[in-house]
Amino acid sequence: MILRFLESAGATVRESIESLGFATRAFFNLLRFAPGAFRRPALISEQIHFIGNYSLVITIVSGLFVGLVLGLQFYVNLIQFGAEDKLGSLVALSLIRELGPVVTALLFAGRAGTSLTAEIGLMKAGEQLSAMEMMAVNPVQRVLAPRFWGGVIAMPVLAAVFSAVGIMGSYLVAVKMLSLDEGAFWSQMQAGVDVNRDVVSSVIKSFVFGIAVTFTAVFQGYHVKPTPADVARATTRTVVIASLLVLGLDFVMTALMFTQ
Amino acid sequence: MHRKIIDIWVGLFVLLGAAAVLFLALQAGNMSSLSFAETYAVTGKFDNIGGLKPQAPVKSAGVVVGRVGDISFDDKTYQAMVRLDLDPNYKFPKDSSLKILTAGLLGEQYIGIEPGGDTKNLVDGDRINRTQSATVLEDLINQFIYSKAADGKESSK
Numbered sequence: 001m002i003l004r005f006l007e008s009a010g011a012t013v014r015e016s017i018e019s020l021g022f023a024t025r026a027f028f029n030l031l032r033f034a035p036g037a038f039r040r041p042a043l044i045s046e047q048i049h050f051i052g053n054y055s056l057v058i059t060i061v062s063g064l065f066v067g068l069v070l071g072l073q074f075y076v077n078l079i080q081f082g083a084e085d086k087l088g089s090l091v092a093l094s095l096i097r098e099l100g101p102v103v104t105a106l107l108f109a110g111r112a113g114t115s116l117t118a119e120i121g122l123m124k125a126g127e128q129l130s131a132m133e134m135m136a137v138n139p140v141q142r143v144l145a146p147r148f149w150g151g152v153i154a155m156p157v158l159a160a161v162f163s164a165v166g167i168m169g170s171y172l173v174a175v176k177m178l179s180l181d182e183g184a185f186w187s188q189m190q191a192g193v194d195v196n197r198d199v200v201s202s203v204i205k206s207f208v209f210g211i212a213v214t215f216t217a218v219f220q221g222y223h224v225k226p227t228p229a230d231v232a233r234a235t236t237r238t239v240v241i242a243s244l245l246v247l248g249l250d251f252v253m254t255a256l257m258f259t260q
Numbered sequence: 261m262h263r264k265i266i267d268i269w270v271g272l273f274v275l276l277g278a279a280a281v282l283f284l285a286l287q288a289g290n291m292s293s294l295s296f297a298e299t300y301a302v303t304g305k306f307d308n309i310g311g312l313k314p315q316a317p318v319k320s321a322g323v324v325v326g327r328v329g330d331i332s333f334d335d336k337t338y339q340a341m342v343r344l345d346l347d348p349n350y351k352f353p354k355d356s357s358l359k360i361l362t363a364g365l366l367g368e369q370y371i372g373i374e375p376g377g378d379t380k381n382l383v384d385g386d387r388i389n390r391t392q393s394a395t396v397l398e399d400l401i402n403q404f405i406y407s408k409a410a411d412g413k414e415s416s417k
Contacts, residue, residue: 042263048270056273092288157277164280167288186287195285203281 026219030144037145047150051112051214055158058107063162066103067169070094074170075178088185089192091170096193096202097258100163102250105209108155109242113217116147117238120221121231129222144218151217155210156203163202201257208253209246216242299326299345300384304358304371309340310394311369312360318344318371325350328371344371346382353378357390369394 037044070091078084120143123129129139167189174180193199217238224234309331318326326346334341346352355376362369382388 042267045267045270046263048273049266052273053269056276096284096288154273157274157280160277160280160284164283164288167284189288193284193288199281199284199288202284 023219026223027215030140030148030215030218033138033141034145034148036141037149040146043142043146044149044153047146048153051116051147051150052154052157055108055111055154056161058111059104059158059162060165062103062107063100063165064169066099066162067091067095067166067171068173070099070166071170071173071178075174075180084180085184085188086192087170087174087180088189091174092167092189092193093198095163095166096198098250098254100166100202101159101205101209102246104159104162104206105155105213105246106243108151108158108210109213109217109239109246112151112154113213113238113242114235116151116214116217117221117224117235118231120144120147120218121224121234122228124222124224125226125228125231127226139222144222147218148214151214152207152210155213156206159202159206159209197257201253204257205250205253208249212245212249213242216245298348300348300382301329302344302346302382302384302386302388304342304344304388304391305334305337305339306342306358306360306391306393307339308393308396309342309369310360310396312342312371312394313368316368316370318346318373320350320352320373320375325373342371344373351381352376354380354382354386355390356382356388357392358388359392360394362394 071087074087074090075084078087078090120129123143129143132139132142171185175182175185220234220238220241221231224230312328312331314328314331316328317324318328326344329343329345330341331343332341333339344358352373353376355378357374357376359372359374360369361372376390
């Protein structure tokens with residue numbers, strides 16, 4: 001009994017390491033063929049449209065609401081210490097450093113990640129990818145690489161839009177609704193946010209998240225079992241794995257960028 | 261035709277992102293660590309710099325006239341060497357003095373530069389000799405206790 005349990009535990013560990021290695025090899029394979037995708041920029045631009053433009057609405061609306069809520073929550077707590085002038089700085093730093101890249105990446109995984117996985121999975125289930133290989137067209141370069149670049153280019157844009165809209169949302173709540181001093185709001189924010197440290201780190205983070213989420217989505221779609229049931233399971237796997245990757249990478253990058 | 265429309269939307273999308281980054285950089289942030297403006301360097305030695313950090317402002321009469329550059333330790337005189345990068349638009353006399361002050365009660369520390377009366381001005385590479393170190397809370401408390409003890413001795417005489 002115990003032997004069987006140990007055996008299955010060992011098999012699980014071995015399988016996880018094996019799939020990790022497989023995923024790493026697939027990542028380098030994708031990177032190898034990725035630059036070739038620029039020979040057909042129309043494909044990449046089409047993918048940016050599907051991945052980025054169609055995610056704009058959810059990003060802007062979420063950013064607005066997150067900014068509104070942050071403004072309210074910080075105000076209620078800061079007013080107890082008479083420090084409500086710091087509201088702008090706190091909201092901007094929260095959004096630019098952490099919430100912008102991370103929340104955008106999670107929303108991106110849910111919206112664009114699932115659609116990428118489903119699309120590529122259905123292409124595999126419908127044997128389109130095998131047909132491409134028959135015609136000596138590399139499906140990694142033709143199908144995966146443009147979607148990868150689309151996601152990598154769209155993510156930083158979406159994260160920046162999220163942060164900017166969030167800051168404007170908190171401005172609405174703090175200055176218009178709660179009558180905070182407008183000058184104090186912006187000047188404290190400008191004193192607290194350092195472009196080199198915060199804005200650049202935010203862009204780097206969102207770029208890394210873009211790579212992680214898009215690769216997970218594309219990989220799960222490509223290596224799905226060619227049945228509709230497994231395509232559905234693959235989309236769930238994409239969201240779970242991409243979200244965990246994003247949160248883990250966020251911790252690592254925050255530790256690297258923001259500790260002295 | 262269909263391709264053109266997509267390209268336009270993608271172009272707008274990327275422009276929106278660039279506008280958002282610009283907004284964050286200009287409106288929400290300060291460019292203090294990105295400015296490549298010319299500065300001239302002046303050094304000062306302090307017994308204790310307290311919580312002074314690089315990029316802290318150097319102010320005169322409350323106006324920012326420069327930033328703190330390097331902070332290092334001189335192990336010959338056991339003092340801290342602070343390099344100030346000052347805006348070349350503002351000239352200070354050679355006998356100006358430096359003080360380490362705190363913005364607000366618990367705020368960041370900055371350097372205040374007070375002009376002296378010399379006719380010649382500081383140039384790049386000069387050393388300022390009149391410096392006042394940061395106030396350390398423990399020293400203040402010690403001073404207070406000693407002065408109370410001294411008062412007690414005087415009144416019992």
